[in-house]
Amino acid sequence: MLNLYQFEETWDSLKQHKNRNILTGFGVAWGIFILVLLVGAGSGLQKGIMVLFQDYTQNSMWVYGGxxxxxxxxxxxxxxxxxxxxxxxxxxxxxxxxxxxxxxxxxxxxxxxxxxxxxxxxxxxxxxxxxxxxxxxxxxxxxxxxxxxxxxxxxxxxxxxxxxxxxxxxxxxxxxxxxxxxxxxxxxxxxxxxxxxxxxxxxxxxxxxxxxxxxxxxxxxxxxxxxxxxxxxxxxxxxxxxxxxxxxxxxxxxxxxAIYIENLQADAKAFNSLFKIINGFLWLVGVCMILSGIVGVSNIMLVVVKERTQEIGIRKAIGAPPRSILYMILNESIVITFVAGIVGLISASGIVLLINAAIGGMIADKSSIFKGLEVNLPIALSALILLILSGALAGLYPAKKAASVLPIKALNSTEN
Incomplete structure (x- = not known):
């Protein structure tokens, strides 16, 4: 979809409204930044809680008479x-x-x-x-x-x-x-x-x-x-x-x-189930924040389509197929979200390293139930894939609207 020429064209277009696109991308970057920190904190807490069971064999039980x-x-x-x-x-x-x-x-x-x-x-x-x-x-x-x-x-x-x-x-x-x-x-x-x-x-x-x-x-x-x-x-x-x-x-x-039986494996499974729910909630919060940024991208793309109506009309008048117009808008949307996502991921990773360094003593303490923040590869890849898909979805409606513009109406729009 995006060859070198189209990328240069897309990049040049984005640079024309640098401040606007930076602010738009900030919403996406902030969303992925919060998502990584939330999930990373949840993983660190889960790891610390599960360490509590390391003093016991996996299939151990404690029977108490009552x-x-x-x-x-x-x-x-x-x-x-x-x-x-x-x-x-x-x-x-x-x-x-x-x-x-x-x-x-x-x-x-x-x-x-x-x-x-x-x-x-x-x-x-x-x-x-x-x-x-x-x-x-x-x-x-x-x-x-x-x-x-x-x-x-x-x-x-x-x-x-x-x-x-x-x-x-x-x-x-x-x-x-x-x-x-x-x-x-x-x-x-x-x-x-x-x-x-x-x-x-x-x-x-x-x-x-x-x-x-x-x-x-x-x-x-x-x-x-x-x-x-x-x-x-x-x-x-x-x-x-x-x-x-x-x-x-x-x-x-x-x-x-009469008696109480403490089943350590069942307790560990219960904690794992609890953290699955917690991590699911944290993902939901992070994804909602990303979606709020994606809505901003979609709105900006609608503004871009309106501003470039004459350009779109000229392109179509000289023979540009609707598909090329569609790709032009989609490319800009994907590039904004992808670049913003990379910035958010790098920023979050840097903050994670700084936080872990600052609380290194707490992490090393065996009595601590918090083992620092984590950023693992599956989370990063999932977030990037989510961003690419979100970027495409954000630009889909504006791109379809641009591709459906009639050349004569687009050329006459500047006269109004």
Whole structure:
């Protein structure tokens, strides 16, 4: 449609009304600029939210015992639903879909100190070694708990980075001992930096059998965690497992308060679905802004057709086919939108780089849920294609109007 001669002609025509065309193109450029920033911000927020799930295996579940709120024949409402550690092994044998399972017993200790300092803000958990295959914490130094720690009821602990800093200062915490409510525990591992979803900097993890032996605590469980095999449907398993627990612990299967199952994969899918809606809304806002600019282009093309009515009449009088007139107006419309779109994309990309550089500390912080703005290739290509199509549509009506002008009327129009 647009050869070199036609491009030069179109460019010369546009330069005759430079200021008007720049202002017209600004509306289009602003629309694509806002679209890229909105979608980029949405993608950055989505990426940050999904990072929150990185501390967990994909098919992990957390089962919390509650209190029954519905009665059954022979069973009153208001009973607490608690589990036994021995039952967890039975669950794993009963359901082949379960890959690993572990208790998670929180012990609210009172005294925590080392040979040098005290520490007050902490949470202690009794877990099995399989727990670290469900919640995929990494250690910065040392190791995580292993099966031998459980079997021998070893007085060992994996601690958070903040606890290590306070209790042992500049000393190497690894291998040192700290005191927790009457028991000295040896540090075998220090957790890597915390994430927002789990403030592990203040956490202590000890073997579950050690917690029972040393503190006589946690013989009954109010929650436990499990990870499913990769080929298992978490949603289907959740329903089957809840029905089984309802039968075993004799509570109504529809009782929402008896137990609560947190399905991490279902949560992740829910967030993804939410962000699809959010991104769709952001696209809608951006496209509406682009369309407002496109309407401006269409109006300017109508003005151009009116101003160049005599020229169009002369062209047609000397034999120019309607198609060439059509292309002449379409070309100007497409060039305005395309150039304005390129300017908008480049400007938006530059602003994205500046914003990301300015908030680099926030992006690098693992506790931040915002991971900067993104401009990816699919968005840029989609925006350009949208602009080209919009430019053609914007100029279509004015171009058809110009192509339908009768030469005699066009030549006489200047006399009015």
């Amino acid at each position: 209190q029954t709120s519905m009665s059954k024949p022979g069973q009153r409402a208001g009973r607490a639903v608690l589990f036994q550690n021995s039952e967890l092994n039975h669950f794993a044998e009963r359901f082949s879909e379960i890959e690993v399972i572990s208790p998670e017993v929180k012990y609210s200790g009172k005294q925590l100190y080392s040979a040098k300092k005290n520490y007050r803000r902490f949470s202690c958990y009794g877990v099995n070694s399989s727990y670290f295959k469900i919640k995929t914490y990494k250690t910065e130094l040392g190791r995580i708990l292993n099966p031998n720690d459980e079997i021998s009821k070893s007085r060992v602990a994996v601690i958070g980075k903040e606890i290590a800093k306070v209790l042992f200062a500049k000393d190497d915490a690894l291998g040192n001992y700290f005191y927790l409510d009457g028991t000295w525990l040896r540090v075998v591992g220090i957790l890597a930096e915390k994430s927002l979803f789990s403030d592990n900097g203040h956490h202590i993890y000890i073997p579950y059998p050690t917690m029972i032996a040393q503190y006589n605590y946690g013989k009954e469980l109010d929650n436990f965690a499990l990870a499913l095999k990769s080929d298992t449907s978490p949603t289907k398993f959740e329903k089957e497992f809840k029905d089984y627990l309802a039968s075993k612990y004799e509570f109504h299967s529809e009782d929402q308060n």
